[in-house]
Amino acid sequence: MSEFDTIFYRDAYCREFDSVVKTCTPFKKKYAVELEDTAFYPEGGGQPGDTGTLNDQKVEDTRKSDGRIIHIVSDPITEGTPVHGVIDWERRFDHMVMHTGEHMVSGLIHQTFGYDNVGFHMGEDAVTIDFNGSMDWDACMRVEAKANELVRRNLPVSAGIPDEKELARMDYRSKKELHGEVRIVTVPEADVCACCGTHLKSTGEIGYVKLISLANHRDGVRIEMLAGKRAEEFMRKVMDQNLRISHLLSARVLETSDAVERLLNGYQNAKRSLRIAAEESMKEKIASLVPGERYYIAFAPNADHEMLRYFANAILQKTGAESAAAFSEEDGECRYVIVSETVDLRKEIRGLNQELNGRGGGSPQLVQGVFRADSDTVYETVNALFQDPGK
Numbered sequence: 015m016s017e018f019d020t021i022f023y024r025d026a027y028c029r030e031f032d033s034v035v036k037t038c039t040p041f042k043k044k045y046a047v048e049l050e051d052t053a054f055y056p057e058g059g060g061q062p063g064d065t066g067t068l069n070d071q072k073v074e075d076t077r078k079s080d081g082r083i084i085h086i087v088s089d090p091i092t093e094g095t096p097v098h099g100v101i102d103w104e105r106r107f108d109h110m111v112m113h114t115g116e117h118m119v120s121g122l123i124h125q126t127f128g129y130d131n132v133g134f135h136m137g138e139d140a141v142t143i144d145f146n147g148s149m150d151w152d153a154c155m156r157v158e159a160k161a162n163e164l165v166r167r168n169l170p171v172s173a174g175i176p177d178e179k180e181l182a183r184m185d186y187r188s189k190k191e192l193h194g195e196v197r198i199v200t201v202p203e204a205d206v207c208a209c210c211g212t213h214l215k216s217t218g219e220i221g222y223v224k225l226i227s228l229a230n231h232r233d234g235v236r237i238e239m240l241a242g243k244r245a246e247e248f249m250r251k252v253m254d255q256n257l258r259i260s261h262l263l264s265a266r267v268l269e270t271s272d273a274v275e276r277l278l279n280g281y282q283n284a285k286r287s288l289r290i291a292a293e294e295s296m297k298e299k300i301a302s303l304v305p306g307e308r309y310y311i312a313f314a315p316n317a318d319h320e321m322l323r324y325f326a327n328a329i330l331q332k333t334g335a336e337s338a339a340a341f342s343e344e345d346g347e348c349r350y351v352i353v354s355e356t357v358d359l360r361k362e363i364r365g366l367n368q369e370l371n372g373r374g375g376g377s378p379q380l381v382q383g384v385f386r387a388d389s390d391t392v393y394e395t396v397n398a399l400f401q402d403p404g405k
């Protein structure tokens with residue numbers, strides 16, 4: 015019997031069928047049931063195996079094992095038992111939609127760029143397709159537009175097993191060198207491909223093809239795609255996100271990215287102004303320092319670590335002190351930079367971090383990080399250290 019003589023190849027749309035149990039064997043604490051004939055598609059070629067029921071018992075998965083199709087169930091079914099099988103149709107139809115959509119995308123990319131589909135996986139969230147060449151997002155969008163044009167034209171998808179002569183004349187995509195019977199799936203104007211999956215009858219049933227991501231992968235790219243209902247649901251979520259941004263920024267729906275850009279520019283400007291003000295206040299503080307102390311502890315609002323480093327070092331230069339600590343308090347945290355010519359700070363910082371619930375480190379002469387404590391506690395603790403280092 016031809017491996018292609020099963021119900022799901024004769025009629026990919028068969029949802030319910032009757033058959034007889036051929037064998038039933040233990041399988042990893044469950045049972046593997048083989049039937050005389052089946053409409054359950056076994057995992058293969060990137061398409062997951064079908065689930066559903068056999069005589070009201072759940073079929074958890076369908077796989078291929080030593081050329082046989084096995085249905086994984088919890089309880090054994092005696093050989094020779096007549097069974098009624100029902101496919102989880104919503105799930106399987108989704109697979110057919112995604113799979114047929116994938117043919118169009120892979121075929122069109124092959125046609126346009128000559129790249130091969132070198133990896134295909136139908137995941138929970140999306141289908142991923144790997145190609146052995148690089149392309150950019152604009153090219154992806156052109157492929158998507160062409161695919162959707164063919165969807166709208168509702169072209170017939172066909173699958174068949176050509177004879178040897180016919181096959182020899184055909185130009186078709188294939189992942190590996192094939193021998194014996196080869197099943198060829200054709201999507202007009204998009205794809206001719208050797209494939210053993212289940213497909214739709216016509217491109218219109220795909221509804222919608224959506225490419226959602228492009229990333230470099232090995233020597234080529236990985237594209238994530240969705241089709242049909244999944245593509246529609248994804249785009250609804252994208253629309254929801256955009257509507258929220260539109261409301262938050264009082265921007266038209268198609269002008270949200272401009273509005274975000276303006277907001278970011280404003281934010282950068284505000285940050286710059288804050289930094290300039292912080293630098294000015296720091297310079298004033300440095301100018302007003304009176305030399306004579308062994309150490310100084312100073313606070314500078316809105317200063318980042320780079321500014322605090324500058325501040326602490328400037329204090330040493332201006333006053334000739336041995337040690338200096340500069341802090342900036344924000345949201346209950348104190349950024350710190352401590353410098354010293356006499357205290358081994360790398361040794362002391364572990365104790366300080368422990369005491370002040372902080373993190374960070376550095377060299378014996380300079381440490382920096384963040385203490386999760388208020389400025390009074392930080393001041394007292396660091397003051398105690400400078401007064402009596404090594405205690």
Ligand SMILES: [Zn+2]
Pocket residue numbers: 113117199209210211212213
């Ligand atoms: Zn296929």
